[in-house]
Amino acid sequence: MEKTLKVINELQRKGIVEKYAIGGGIAIIFYMEPILTFDLDVFVFLPKTQGEIITVSPIYEFLQKKGYKIHQEHISIEGVPVQFIPAYNDLVEEAVKEARETKYKRTKTRVLRAEHLLAIMLQTNRPKDRARMTQLLEEAEIDMDYLTEILGRHGLRKKWDQFKRRFRAE
């Protein structure tokens, strides 16, 4: 995975992405016990070019030139299927901006904070998300003040209260 992250860092160095952060199952694993996942989800800020539609195509073009293959919705980089997801709303944008800087072995990377992961899962709200949220709340150290601020900023307080009533009644 270190080689994969080096390639992703190269995308940033070359200005093909402005900023990135790991999200999804791999980011969750950063904070709790390993769970089964097959994709590395990478949330990205794409550079704005005047008059042009923002698209992930330059990422795929660059990686294909380097010999990496596209399989359906992801691209395989050094043995890891990676999916690049443009920051699609205010919450995800904030999550990428405030992501945690860390290292995988000797390579720098950025991982979404646990509080943002919870908020994104609450917003997405699939059964899988609700199960992961319950587990993350049990196993990770969550800054509840920070989480409350995020939920308030993004209009998720009501949804959070519903989740708590339904899944954390104990």
Added chain:
Amino acid sequence: MQNERLIREEAEKLFRAKQRRRRELAGLPFEEKIRILIDLQKMASDIRATVGGIKRRPWDIR
């Protein structure tokens, strides 16, 4: 009645141990968790192969 109580106590002990184990795993270094993830992917792929589901390949990061 006493048997039921003993079984319940035993089950509660096991659940507490499981929770402890999950917390220990949560505290492992990220690199170690990725190694465990790849083992999980291998197990999942083998199981899927036996039941004929869609097979996803484990990461090949050596």
